Amino acid sequence: MLSQFIWVRHQPFNRFFWHSGPQSPKQCQVNSFLIGWVAAISSGLIWPGLLPALDRIVLIVAALVLVRRQPLWAGVLMGVCWFSWQASGLIDPKQPLQSGQYQVVATLQSLPTRAALYQRTLWQVEQIDGTPLQIHHSNRISLTHQGESPWRLGQRYLLDVTLRPPSGTLNQFSWNSRRHYLSRRIVATGRIQGFEQLEGSVHWRQRLAERLQLATGSLPRGDLIRALAMADRTGLSDQRWRQLRQSGLTHLVAISGLHLTLVAALVVSGLTWAGRRMLPSPSGRGRGVIMMLAATVVIGYALLAGLGLATQRALIMTLAGMALLVSGRHARPWEILLRAMALLLLFDPLAVLAPGYWLSCAAVASILLLLWLKPPAIRSQVATLVWIQCGLTLMLAVVQLGWFGSVTLHALWANLLMVPWVSVVALPLTLMAALWLWLGGPGGNEALWLADAALWPLDRIATLAASLPGAELGWSLSPVAAALALLALLLVWRRPLPRSGAWAGLLLLPLLLSALPTREDPWQVHVLDVRQGLSVVVERRHRALVFDTGAAYPSGFSYADRVLQPFLRGRSIVAVDHLVLSHGDNDHAGGRRVIQDYWPDAEVIEGAGCLSAPSQWQGLSLSWYRQSMSGNNGSCVLVIGDGHHRVMLPGDIELEAERRMTVAPVDLLVSPHHGSRSSSSPKWLAQVRPRWVVHSSGWRNRWAFPHPEVVTRYHNLGAQQWVTGDHGQVSAYFDADGVTLMSFREQLAPYWYNHRPW
Template sequence: MRTGMIALAAGLLALRFLPALPPGWLLPLLAVVGLMLLPFRSYPLAFFLFGFCWACTSAQWALDDRLAVELDGRTLWLEGRVSGLPEQRDGAMRFQLEQPRSRRAELPQRLRLAWYGGPEVQAGERWRLAVKLKRGHGLVNPQSFDYEAWLLAQRIGATGTVKHGERLGPARGPSAWRDVLRLRLLEVDAFGREGGLAALVLGDDSGLSVADWRLLQDTGTVHLMVISGQHVALMSALVYGLIAGLARLGWWPRRWPWLPWACALAFAAALGYGLLAGFEVPVRRACVMVGMVLLWRLRFRHLGVWLPWLLALNAVLLVEPLASLQAGFWLSFAAVAVLALVFAGRLGPWSWWRSWGRAQWTMAIGLLPALLALGLPVSVSGPLANLIAVPWVGFLVVPLALLGTLLLPLFGLGDGLLWLAGGLLELLFQVLARIAAWLPAWSAPAMPWWVWLLGAIGALLLLLPAGVPMRALGAALLVPMLAPPVDLPPPGRAEVWVLDVGQGLAVLVRTREHALLYDTGPRFGEFDIGERVVAPSLKALAVGRLDLMLISHADADHAGGAVAIGRALSVERVLSGEPESLPADLHAGPCVDGAEWTWDGVRFITWRWREAVSGNPASCVLLVEANGERLLLTGDIDARAERALVDAGHDLRAEWLLAPHHGSRSSSSAVFLKAVRPRVVLISRGAHNAFGHPHPLVLTRFRAFGIDVRDTVDGGALRLELGAHGEISELRGDRRFWREK
């Protein structure tokens, strides 16, 4: 039985690692093969094929439900009902629309929409909307958040921007009730932590600020502020423990067997909490796991602790095979597996404080390989922070918040309990801030598979009982994972990354011993690409220090991420074409026309049109030359600045040209292209950008000059080794079945 369950789980999990889904005709054939194997008792292979076929079929249904290519970028009138809890963020009302209908086209069953400057939208309302629809498109960078995988896992078939709309029907249904309750919670005076209480009670994290998320990430306590398996399990454990305690004291009715009642009521509590939180995929996963554990406690304890774990794993994946695309799935099951491994076979009772302390450090070691494989930051202070925060939130804040929410109809009592819960939460955040300032999170660079495998074996050895031979070897095996080898360019060459930052620019140029960042990506309100994309990508590439941050000019799409990057990395010097327009704490100096230096055999030259006062023409231009091969980075210079560079007599020849101003019509003049004579032009832009970049006339001009065009929208982050005289590689070329090429 166990072998068959393991094989079924392997087949279901194989979906996560497929570069492309198998053709539709092959899946029924494989299912038939699995049925034919059953009479021969080849159960493991048969179950693997069943799981694989079901997972691929479910994924194909989700892919088929995405927006049609011909509708990408079109504006349509449609009708639908708002689902989930809408959130106000970055100046827009963001919400999901279920089962939208349009007279002109067939639409996906779920849309994710943003309405800038629109009215307040409530859950459960029915709307008629004019929406500019877009196929799901995410940024693709080294170890970055995979937005396209997240959309598919949520079965969201398209995104869109609302242009106009009218409300057709009032709010109704469970979502409407949750929305009303959220608004009531946000009205409570809770020391400014009303958003945190809404997150703990309803699973709505829109009230948490960027600073809050940064703090939670640094301390490894993100799981405390989103309703996860821990919260659902805690609620179930409290009910189970209450009934068990009453039975032990003799206060439970004898005619009712306490164990079945405890398990049933504990599961009912988990389901009730899940429904209050919206019963999203993570909560459903937690409820399944809790149900399996309670069933094991009731009837199947003699079969060991791994049976409910396997049952829960298969149950979650059978219900939603796309759950394996989410990091939370892997972390939750890995966490339970680590605890089962550490505590299931222990000899003799441990004191509660010893068990609690052991759980924290073993979780830190056991989840380390999973966090690194998923490209997530590792909280060095996590064991200490969780030692304090888990009981604080679990036994104080959450019970008070839930009880206060339940008693809100009683004037003053519910508000008082929520006030107390908010005060305790604020106190916790102050403690976490001190811990984070002392030990911030660590982002590991990308590592070879063999280094990760050695580290995973080392972590497993350290988790085994103390008497296991060679257990101490685990610490030595962890060392390469904590300090993986870095592949640096040889002297005389430079590694260049044009990061995929949407409508903006960020280019990394790294030599053997030095690193330069040309522009820092955009920032729009609280959404900072520098913090969310550029800094994590640099750390994934083992860049922890910048010798120079060169900001072409002060526009937000080029300089917006500078402050966040300066906070995340050590920056030696900052230069810009518009230093006076940048934040004062950057201490930026001016870009000097004609400045030249050499790093590790690679030559750098900066140019700036001296007559440019400000704006795009004042962009600092950078020429990089390695082993006779040249790259020209141009910022947002326009045709006038291009003409000035040509007239100044500079040697602009370069094999690689970053398209000025993202390929706008006002740049990339014929005179400039004749002077540069590039073989390839690189364009950094955002999909469906409002400026129409790159302009069709510019693309026609590139083709007329025989220039190859590479685009971050089509290729994701672009990498080339300057000086090797080779070809460019596109990160989107690393195929995933959910990712469009």
């Protein structure tokens, strides 16, 4: 058995990972099976595909055969089958909630956002076109509606909807909406065209939320009170979220295992203190009752928070840990974590698609590891807290880097100050004030004012950290290389294995190889997926030239903020030297203000100014073209060359501008006007003769770009074509060996959930 092997082969690991003596065969089998189960399901995040039904049946039979002799591999096989079955049900093309227009009966599952121009709500579908959904079909859909609505949580409506599979932009370092939807078991998104109320009963959370909103609406930090009290984050502005993210404090306002554990600890501590004074018992007979009461309070808090999937995961982890502690079974802390993870993945295997799962598990594992690694010189509780927070910040930075493409330098000191404060002061005051208000006690408004004052330090620390340098740092290094480097440091420090130094050197190889200087001076062109728009980043020596920014909308959403800027940060860009706006259409220049705010020193090149723009940049030649015309035909055209290869970015030029242009052949072309039939004329293509073409067109866009006739023209030239709406971000890498093109969906992140739902 795996556990027996480690016990026999190397004793230092036993002090942390195993008991003081050898485990029983049954314990070894259970642990091995659960390790395989958790590892297999967790790896579903990076699977290229899912197993078909017949293969799953074969693997289940094999797992049953191996369960006694090889429990580790039995756990792996069972985990693979369980995850494949659950994930396949969400993307099954035969499920009833497919693309099209439907009339559905659904219940509102999320608190609506009031006074919003554009709001997204979560619904649970009961019937579709008069036919009830079967129990095995997923029934969660996310719908949008423009303007305010009378909806209230828990009400049933007859909705006229237009649905489509969950989708989103596919780019490095930016949010993957499709993965996010699947992690929440949302099988379709769409728009509400009309609605009729069927049942007016309102969920109790809606009434509590309205009372709390009315009482806290005028408080400076009322949004934080509502977020902590009942997970109502609809009032948190983009600026507030940005400040919390740049200070590393978002986990304090998003109800998670931390909050549930704190509530449980507060209840247990309070009841234990009271019990010792009122009903002292040397045998501790009341421990089970205290834990049951604490579990009841934790469940109540989770219900108050809406019991969304993220809260459900945190609740399962917390209750599993409490159950193992109160059961009296002798288990190492790592075993409690393992069983809690295994139970969570049994109920919700798709949790591995959400960052919360990885951050929570990494946090608990890191705390256990840091307690094991604590130097003997650290004895006081304050020193231990500082030690844990320092190590936790470093280890979680690797996870955050992998998920969000950036880290903040201020997470350490901000959390050292705020975690104890929120845990001991702000959270208890907020919960008690909200509860007192809902119970109708006297002085409810005053209690909320006190809770608001308790959240002032959190507000100020977040604001301060966000204003300091280093609030958002990108790192182009692979998070896997960073994680291996941390593991190598552990091996060198504690030497838990034979030849730890040799293993550490091997683990450091990816980091060392990435740091080696190269003789080449490569450059890259990245065509980002910004739906029906254009944004291109030309990169060399960690500097960038940005050609167009994508669209921005009255709701405040901007592709420059959600896609372009995260990409620049993740690529470790130190300066944007030029911001080129081909023309003034929103889908090309909508994010101008965002980029200028982030990069105030960037030179803006637009309109007639492109004719007097620089002819050299970072050793690359820049050739500019522009016709004295209005609209799309007046777009700036940029040709970039390195003496061996040429790239053309033509904006939205159409037939008339193409007729007036004389240009040499290019290697890579971003098709003009997103592949419209009004561009890419045969005569112009005879001049350009591209080898590779990228169409910057949104998935299933209403104009059906790129037009089939245009695709045929390029095909007849022998050009290889990509569509950002289908392939996601397309990147071209130019170096002495030639040109390499990679798309996000096929090479950069070829995972099962990134496949377009056709």
